[in-house]
Amino acid sequence: MGVILFEVALTFYFAAAIISVMELFKGTKATSKFMLSFAVLGFVVHTASIIFRFVSAGHIPITNLHEASSFFSWCIVLIFFFLEYRYRLGLLGSFIMPLVFILMLSSSILPREIKPLSPVLQSYWLSIHTLLAFLGNAAFAIAFGIGIMYLIQEHYVKSKHLGGLFQRLPSLQTLDEINYKLITLGFPLLTLAIITGALWAESAWGSYWRWDPKEVWSLITWFIYALVLHVRLTAGWRGRRAAILSIIGFIAVLFTFFGVNLLLKGLHSFV
Amino acid sequence: MKVLVVGLNHKTADIDVREKLAFNGPKLEDGLLRIKRLPEVKEAVVLSTCNRVEMYANVKDTQKAVESIKAFISGFHGIDRGALDKALYIYDNADAVRHVFRVASSLDSMVVGEPQILGQMKDAFEFALEKKATGVLLNRLMKKAISVAKRVRTETRIAENAVSISFAAVELAKKIFTNLSEKSFMLLGAGEMAELAAKHLMSSGVKEVIIANRTYDRGCELAKEFNGRAIKYEDFLYEMIRTDIVICSTGAPTYVLMKGQMHRVMKERRHRPVFIIDISLPRNIDPEINNLDNVYLYDIDDLQGVVDSNILERKKEADKAEKIIDEEIETFLKWQSSLDSVPTIVALRDMAEEIKEEELERLINKLPDLGEKEKKAIEYMATAIVNKLIHPPTIALKEGCEDKDILVETIRRLYGINGEAKTEK
Incomplete structure (x- = not known):
């Protein structure tokens, strides 16, 4: 049942992603409503599949890459809906839904079996630490999409060729402000995730910090976003530079998430 | 019964000819009613704007109608026939329908996609309706x-992009800033063009206006x-720290703002974006400034470029509109042909025949014991009733009469014969 729900959610997200990409070429109010309805359907089924897995595993289903990737997408869609409801940013879906679909697709090809939880993971820290980490990363994911939108829109305005998406993309100021808001949301969450991770490591392995690759890359990510906020507050770096930094930051997030697990081995190798 | 268009527009007639032929004020009512009263004209609508004067009519004989309308115009406006003939275009049937649709959709306008013409068209129609100058054909044509x-407006992007320089500037400002009413705006120098652009920006509601002119008075x-x-002209650099939109036209022969200066301003502004429009010739602002982050500089050529590409875009959209x-x-012509009496008679007969068959079948199913003879008798009676009922409307349709189109429309309405007529005759 959980598997079926997951596949159905994947299919709905696929439809939403396809329509959202088509919207870049030709979009009307109707197509964007259509896209959103598929995303909502996907989200509902997706939520059910996560709950289902929670119940059958007996613990929060963020213990392997398959689960984590799926939960990551879930968080992104959640924040996307919030932004869509609150600000109605034109074309945001076209930059978010494909990413959601790719994350779900990678989740679907990763091993899915529910294994008994290793002793290290049997802790209340599991839920707190992973929730914080993924909500934070989801905020960064959307900041990434908005950063790309900013660069496209800025390119139109700077180059003075007001191309096809110019009319439909939001204003530069809106994009910049929401990018900033998302990073101010994601940064404290990431900070707390690192702190809770350290506390958990202390209780599980006896030391707060062991320079495990996952820890190192989380720290690198943290520094990038700290830099984004720092230069904005001190030197007023905004607009294009902020957008570029938020894109670089998200690449670090992705590497921390997938790269470390798949390429480097360490203590934190489950997720 | 044919649609006829007689008219002239900005392409066929100069402003002085258009002025002479315009039906404005009391002339509109007078002119409309007199055209309607011409013996060759059954219905009429007159559309008169500054770019076009057009008469739409329902006529029987195009040739005769055109002659008498022309004669009327030349008498009414006191213009000689030679000049009139040169300015006028004439369309009938499908071409006339196309012309009316194109005008309403703003494809025939000087600025393709401009929205006013549709309102003017509605007004012209409502006026004619009020004066009872229209009937079945033109009512349908104008509504259509x-x-x-x-439909053209919603399905194409024909009216989407700004096609004048000051509108293009406002449109850009709206894509740089979220909310213009929080932004302050500086007029640096005060040429005529600058004033115009400033007025457009003002009407989209900027928060504060600062004026820096060389002559303070x-x-x-x-x-x-x-x-x-x-403010004093010398202070403009300082004020720019708090200004978000600048329109510059000082008339100075050289640059009044250099990249280095702007760089310092941006630092002071903490890099908050600024939109600068340089509409002076020669340019007053170092074009290099556009390369600074969060500075968006447009000169008059840039804006013209935006306008030109928007116009090109509208032309592409116009092709979709033509489709x-x-x-x-096609649907209009089908409807029009349904106004012919023959297809209506056929449709009426078909309908009656269908009802008869249905009812007979139902009756015979209910009374299975009927013998052949009784069945025949019942059938005979049903046919007789049907024929007698539809005989009078058929005769009325077959007889030629003045208001045949109204009669046809009425009969179709009364009997609920919708849809397009079958084409067989």
């Missing part, structure tokens, strides 16, 4: 034209007009 125009005058604040119009002409 309005709905076609709306003139600056103060403008400040009064725009309800703004005049929509092709479709709509």
Whole structure:
């Protein structure tokens, strides 16, 4: 049942992603409503599949890459809906839904079996630490999409060729402000995730910090976003530079998430 | 029963000819009613704007109608026939329908996609309706034209992009800033063009207006007009720290703002974005400034470039609109042909025949014991009733009469014969 729900959610997200990409070429109010309805359907089924897995595993289903990737997408869609409801940013879906679909697709090809939880993971820290980490990363994911939108829109305005998406993309100021808001949301969450991770490591392995690759890359990510906020507050770096930094930051997030697990081995190798 | 268009527009007639032929004020009512009263004209609508004067009519004989309308115009407006013939275009049937649809959809306008013409068309139709100058054909034509125009508006992007320089500037400002009403705006120098652009920006509601002019007194005058604040010209760099939109036209022969200066301003502004429009010739602002982050500089050529590409875009959209119009002409012509009496008679007979068959079948199913003879008798009776009922409307349709189209329309309504007529005759 959980598997079926997951596949159905994947299919709905696929439809939403396809329509959202088509919207870049030709979009009307109707197509964007259509896209959103598929995303909502996907989200509902997706939520059910996560709950289902929670119940059958007996613990929060963020213990392997398959689960984590799926939960990551879930968080992104959640924040996307919030932004869509609150600000109605034109074309945001076209930059978010494909990413959601790719994350779900990678989740679907990763091993899915529910294994008994290793002793290290049997802790209340599991839920707190992973929730914080993924909500934070989801905020960064959307900041990434908005950063790309900013660069496209800025390119139109700077180059003075007001191309096809110019009319439909939001204003530069809106994009910049929401990018900033998302990073101010994601940064404290990431900070707390690192702190809770350290506390958990202390209780599980006896030391707060062991320079495990996952820890190192989380720290690198943290520094990038700290830099984004720092230069904005001190030197007023905004607009294009902020957008570029938020894109670089998200690449670090992705590497921390997938790269470390798949390429480097360490203590934190489950997720 | 044919649609006829007699008219002239900005392409066929100069402004002085258009002025002479315009039906404005009391002339509109007088002119409309007199055209309607011409013996060759059954219905009429007159559309008169500054770019076009057109008469739409329902006529029987195009040739004769055109002659008498021309004679009327030349008498009414006191213009000689030679000049009139040169300016006028004439369309009938499908071409006339196409023309009306194109005009309503703003494809025939000087600025393709401009929205006013549709409103003018509606007014012209309502006026004619009020004066009872229209009937079945033109009512349908005008309503259809309005709905076609709306379809074109929603299905193409023909009216989307700004096609004048000051609108393009406002449109850009709206894509740089979220909310213009929080932004302050500086007029640096006060050429005529700058004033115009400033007015457009003002009407989209900027928060504050600052005027920096070389002659301070003139600056103060403008400040009064725009309800703004005049500053000394020398102070403009300092004020730019707090200004978000600048329109510059000082008339100075050289650059008044260099990249280095702007760089310092941006630091002071903490890099908050600024939109600078340089409409002076020669340019007053170092174009290199556009390369600074969060500075968006447009000169008059840039804006013209935006306008030109928007116009090109509208032309592309216009092609899509023509396709929509092709479709709509077809449905209109089908409807028009249904107004002929023959297809209506056929449809009426078919309907009656169908009802008869249905009822007979139902009756025979209910009374299975009927013998052949009784069945025949019942059938005979049913046929007789049907024939007698539809005999009078058939005769009325077959007889030629003055208001045949109204009669046909009425009969179709009464008997609920919708849809297009079968084409067989």
